[in-house]
Amino acid sequence: MMKQIYTTTFRLNLADEDDRRAYEHLRRMDKKQYRSYSKAVVTAINDYFERQDRLAADPYLETREKEDAFLRRVTETIEKSLHFAPAAMLPFAPATAPTEVNTADDEELSAALDFADSF
Numbered sequence: 001m002m003k004q005i006y007t008t009t010f011r012l013n014l015a016d017e018d019d020r021r022a023y024e025h026l027r028r029m030d031k032k033q034y035r036s037y038s039k040a041v042v043t044a045i046n047d048y049f050e051r052q053d054r055l056a057a058d059p060y061l062e063t064r065e066k067e068d069a070f071l072r073r074v075t076e077t078i079e080k081s082l083h084f085a086p087a088a089m090l091p092f093a094p095a096t097a098p099t100e101v102n103t104a105d106d107e108e109l110s111a112a113l114d115f116a117d118s119f
Helices: 017-028 037-057 061-082 103-117
Strands: none
Touching (some): 037 061
16 A cells, blocks of 8 residues: 655744744643644644534534533533432431421521512
8 A cells, every 4th residue: 555645844933922832832731642743733722623514614613612511511510419418308308207306496597488489
């Protein structure tokens, strides 16, 4: 099989912010993931132009991606918060044997629930 190799060069002007950042990315790249600068540049070019094609075909793609990321963060935050909620507050908590209830706590809980229901 005959190798078909196209060789090109590009220069980076380190006085230009974008060029300098690109140079820093290349300098710090994971050599296990990208064996050479060529592989890293090829991956970056392909990712960039494929994303541009997807955005041209679907102009709302970026907005949906941002919304999905936001919803994931909200869901994760709620899940983390539920770990600290008392079991009695969780509607899906497994039923437990009845325990002695302090009426003052019960009144505070009722007031809190009434307040929450007012929204």
